[in-house]
Amino acid sequence: MTSEDGVRATFVEGMGGIGEFWGIGKAMGQIWATLYLSQDPMTMDDLVREVGITKGHASTNLRALLRLGLVSKSFRPGDRKDYYTPQADLWAFARSVLRERQQQEFDVALASTSRSLQQLEASRAGLPAAEYRFLKARLDAVRDFHGTIDRAVNALLRLEDLHQAAVRLTSRRRSN
Amino acid sequence: MTSEDGVRATFVEGMGGIGEFWGIGKAMGQIWATLYLSQDPMTMDDLVREVGITKGHASTNLRALLRLGLVSKSFRPGDRKDYYTPQADLWAFARSVLRERQQQEFDVALASTSRSLQQLEASRAGLPAAEYRFLKARLDAVRDFHGTIDRAVNALLRLEDLHQAAVRLTSRRRSN
């Protein structure tokens, strides 16, 4: 029980909240935060002790973190334990999370809108012309909107240095 | 039961998913979608019928939608019903949702990180110098990161035409 424990506890708790908020779960946030404030790689047992979750839960969440590239695993000769290291580059971290969310969003949104448009065309004959035009215009607007967002996010994700883009965006040059 | 019902059902269901995904809830997404595909303002009873939720639930979610500016309310002389109209400008819609999330995120993230930093300073005397420097560096990195993101999002929110920014971002001019 050293004197910096409060520091870690506060930060870990906060990252738990952020993890929930961004849809990656409280435990994942807490695990990542714990690793992030550790000078050395940690084992699953270390995490079980420090985060206060069970081994099984740690296992599941570590696997998810590995899949997202938010944590990496390493080994030591003559030691059967796995050692975990956090992705400490916060911009890479953000890119991973954003990429994941983008993927999910894209699936559901694109599917429903384009399917609606197909159905609209299919039933065009049975509709009043004004109704058809109205629905077409609205659904097209959604599709265009989504397409633009999607391209913008992908452009962001392709930037090797997201940080630079953010700084540039912040510097309020009026470009017109 | 006209032939375009499938169109609406598909889209409404999809927006329900998107609402969940963005943390505003399924019902809010569905209600907004229903209004968006209606040529005329709708009453709460209309929505109860079309979306298939109860009056109470509709009431709660409509209030939330109003608060976020995603829906607006109007009246007709000699008619006690409230009439609801969707925010049909999708860029304004996105701005509202983004603003809301930004607010929440900022609260939790800033609070935990800066509190951690305070605690770190408070317990500085009892810490090995190397440990102090390590924690300070990591927490500072988080705070800087968060500050940059926060400024970037606020810059986006201030743009009167978010669409233009997205289009510009997409057009991949190498600016260095």
Next chain:
DNA sequence: CGGAGTGTTTAGAATGTCCTAAACGTTCGA
């Protein structure tokens, strides 16, 4: 072999969120 050390899987408990049903309050017109 057998047993200790490590990580994974799973059944179910705990928790939180969403939604309904119904009571309630208010306003308006007969």
Next chain:
DNA sequence: TCGAACGTTTAGGACATTCTAAACACTCCG
């Protein structure tokens, strides 16, 4: 004043999610 129309609030049920506990599988070493 009464009752109908409309919207709000609330108690609780249904559901999904998250987490625990414990069984399980694998590997290595004595």
